[in-house]
Amino acid sequence: MRDVKHNFGCTIHYSKAWKARELALLSIRGSAEEAYYILPAYCYELERMNPGTKTDIRTDENNHFVYLFMAVGACIRGFLSSMRPVIAVDATHLKSKYKGVMFVANAFDGNLNIYPLAFGIGDLETDASWHWFFTKLHEAIGECPNLAIISDRNVSIENVWNKIFPTAQHGICFYHMKGNMKRTCKLKKRDHILMHFEKAAKSYSIAEFDCHFRKIKRKEHVAQYLEEAGLHKWSRAHMDGRRYNVMEHVAQYLEEAGLHKWSRAHMDGRRYNVMTTNIAESINSDLRFARMLPVVHLIGEIVNLLVKWFTERRELALNCTTTLCPNFGEKKLRNRLEDAARMNVVKVNNAQYNVLDGDMDGLVDLTNNSCSCRKFQLEQLPCKHVVAVCCFLKVSVYAKASRYYTRKTWMDAYSDSIYPVQPHGMWDTPEDVRSRVVLPPMARVMPGRRKKLRIPSQGEGSIRRKCSRCGSEGHNKSTCKNNIPLRNVS
Structure with missing residues (x-):
């Protein structure tokens, strides 16, 4: 309405401006129904452009869309070769015409960056949908040793995770x-x-x-x-x-x-430093606008985001000059070196050393690579007691760090390139893929505009603080510039 008034000097009604906007978006993106029709061809092109990619579309007996799974080949190979075996899973609601739920499975790289592993789309967070997503995730990564799955307290996740990953450990955010x-x-x-x-x-x-x-x-x-x-x-x-x-x-x-x-x-297992599902929440936030798009465009935005992240982080890893990843391993070891300088090391035998830190102390066993504080075992990064022993013996502390935190492993995680899918007119799909019919899901389309902001849970709302000097909101007394009236002194 503002643009029409500025460019043409006339006033239009809100409904006319809204319909014009919808027609413009329809001409650019196509309809939500068309996005489901071309979904099989899009998945075929994605697999052709990125070898090793796993996609699967499930429909009901009437060819209506039910589930979608996608895991890019470069992400699968990078996770299996270079990531700590910890996966955070979560789901978030879609805001498009047919709504639905997007499932995400992410890991942490050695530099504390989000490493997306797999995505899925379903109708609701039910036992059946989570079972299907975990089944396809298991087909993509196989039986991963020492795997830990971190999630919220969703009942459906509790019901199905151990049926698909029986040897994995489950932790709560x-x-x-x-x-x-x-x-x-x-x-x-x-x-x-x-x-x-x-x-x-x-x-x-x-x-x-x-x-x-x-x-x-x-x-x-x-x-x-x-x-x-x-x-x-x-x-x-x-x-x-x-x-x-x-x-x-x-x-x-x-x-x-x-x-x-x-x-x-x-x-029982290791969850390293992954105590929350923030990595899954963060990627949901990055895709908050993409979640309003039709399904094909949503997948396209996800792939574009992966292309961007892989390119940027590959450059960061190539330009890195430290032995360990700078944001986690190198930073933590430098802090622990400062702490270790104030500790006394007492040799017990050729393999064990008692480190006096003035608190709970630590008994380090170099044969078993363990410390009584258990930080070394659970993080796979030398704790301050192990650092003190390494300084005492004049050996490199980097040799005790897990390969997950090294610069080389960080580079290997992003060594493969991810390629976006070309425009629709350039696709070359076989006849059996083009002939597959995928209809929109059997969901009731409600009228009106979709909600864009999630409703916060109890205790999540922002705290509105008031200035103790003037009583206004938005600042505190140290930054207050409001005039305070003088009090009458009798």
Whole structure:
């Protein structure tokens, strides 16, 4: 409406401007129905341009679209050769005409960058859809040793993951766990219990975990919590109601969820530093506009994003001059070198050394590549105790780091190129692919504009702070420039 007024000097109604916009987009992208018709040909071209790519389209008995799976060959090869065996899975809603859900499976490279592995499209987050996605993911990567799958507490994921990956370990995103705990146990955002829960989840050793978990159960927190909640809300003397011990309720909730699910110390396998599904959430955010597009254009935007990331990170790896990846391995080792300089190393025997750090100390065994703090085993990167022993023996600390963090492995992960699919007019597809019929899904198309912003869960909303000097929002007293009226002094 503004552009027409500026360019032509006339005013048009909102509905006319909206219809003109929809016609313009239709002429550029085509309709949502056409996107499903050309989907088989697009997948064929994607596989032809990128060898090793796995795509699959599932339809019902009437040829209506049900599921789509896509994993680019370069991503599969890079994950199997160069990535730590940890996959974060998540799903997000699509905003196109037929809606649906997009499934994502991502990993972390050695430089803490998102490494997309596979994508899927389905109708809803059900047992059947997650089972199909995990089945196709297993066909793409095979039986991966020491695999860990990190997700939120979606019931469907809990029901199906171990049927497809029976030897894998399953961990819960501790951020989602914390949000569920706040909502279920009625905790405040800055409650001390949440702080101890976060420290317990990130602990490496059982002793460190037990220290924080005991503080969650500690009785002296009960009085503080109940007073902050308001005496009239829980006290039998102030209100007729049921009293219960809040801390025991929290501890029971965490134990029922499974300590091995959310605690790094109790997990049987390794989840390294992947404690949340933020990598999956981040890629959902990067594709927030693409999720409004028809299905073929959505897949095209995903491929274009992969092309961009692989090119940029390949250049970064080629120009890197450090032994380890700069954003994680090199940065952590430099910090630990500073800490190790203040520690004393006592030789126990030719293989074991006791490192005195002034806190819990650490017993390092170079034969088994282990440390009593367990950070070395779970991260596969030398902890400060191992760094101190390496300095004491005058050996290279880099030799103790896992190959996942080295510059060479980082380069290998992005060594293959990803090629985008050419425009539709340049496709050369065989007759059997062109003749396959894929109709839009059997979904009821609701009128009106699709919602673009997700509804935040309880506790996720932004905090609106006020200036303690003037009472206005948007700044604090240190940056306040508002005039304060003088008070009358009698």
